[in-house]
Each structure stands twice: as structure tokens, then as C-alpha cells.
Amino acid sequence: xxxxxxxxxxxxxxxxxxxxxxxxxxxxxxxxxxxxxxxxxxxxxxxxxxxxxxxxxxxxxxxxxxxxxxxxxxxxxxxxxxxxxxxxxxxxxxxxxxxxxxxxxxxxxxxxxxxxxxxxxxxxxxxxxxxxxxx
Numbered sequence: 391x392x393x394x395x396x397x398x399x400x401x402x403x404x405x406x407x408x409x410x411x412x413x414x415x416x417x418x419x420x421x422x423x424x425x426x427x428x429x430x431x432x433x434x435x436x437x438x439x440x441x442x443x444x445x446x447x448x449x450x451x452x453x454x455x456x457x458x459x460x461x462x463x464x465x466x467x468x469x470x471x472x473x474x475x476x477x478x479x480x481x482x483x484x485x486x487x488x489x490x491x492x493x494x495x496x497x498x499x500x501x502x503x504x505x506x507x508x509x510x511x512x513x514x515x516x517x518x519x520x521x522x523x524x525x
Contacts, residue, residue, distance in 0.1 A: 392500050407443060409499045410435050413469040414525055418447070420459035420505055427455045433467060434524040445501060446517050456507060465505040471497030
């Protein structure tokens with residue numbers, strides 16, 4: 391779960407989709423018998439599949455995430471956008487009373503859902519072609 395202060399929470403699906411498409415590369419996190427498994431993979435967003443869209447990607451068969459992931463537990467794909475350190479010196483309050491702390495400004499989209507592994511060669515080829523077109 392990601393803590394998002396209410397003032398910074400974005401729920402507009404079009405805005406979230408735009409961030410996913412602009413980022414492209416996701417950190418895919420699944421759970422295996424020994425804990426989290428992480429891969430960085432380009433994902434394609436099919437906006438028309440499912441109520442929130444569907445993410446499609448490709449992992450090499452040799453990637454341990456393919457064989458070790460528990461598909462009965464939700465996966466998360468993290469799309470990280472721009473980020474930057476925010477110095478306390480940038481706040482007017484620093485000059486007024488000095489009671490400020492540094493922070494980090496960032497954009498990220500977390501997508502939860504079930505991972506599905508496909509073995510159909512035609513399906514796989516179609517998805518790799520879609521990934522290639524998208525990126």
C-alpha cells in the first residue's frame with residue numbers, strides 16, 4: 391500500500407493513464423515462496439480492456455519471476471515519473487520561523503491486479519508487436 395496525502399492524490403483515470411503511457415517502464419513486483427520478486431519491464435496499457443485498462447508486458451521465460459510468482463496473490467506495477475528533492479530553504483516559512491523539513495516531490499502510479507502468464511505463441515507475438523508499436 392502507498393500512503394498518499396489527500397492533497398496530492400490523483401484519481402482521474404485519464405491523468406493516471408497518461409502518466410503510465412509517458413513512463414512505459416514499470417517495476418513489476420510479485421510474490422514468490424521466498425518473498426517479493428522484482429523485474430523492470432516495459433508495459434503497454436490497453437485502455438479498452440477492463441474498467442481501469444489492462445497492462446500487458448513480456449518477461450523472458452528464463453526470468454525467475456515467471457516460474458516463482460504466486461499468481462493467486464495480486465501483483466503491483468509501479469510507474470515512476472519525475473522526482474526531485476525539495477530543500478527547506480525554498481519555503482517562505484524557513485525565513486519566518488525556521489520550522490520546516492525537507493521533502494521529496496515525485497510522481498508515481500501504482501497498479502494492482504492479478505498477473506497472468508500466457509503460453510499461446512500467437513497471443514505472445516501479438517502482444518510483443520503491440521509493445522513494440524507503443525514504445
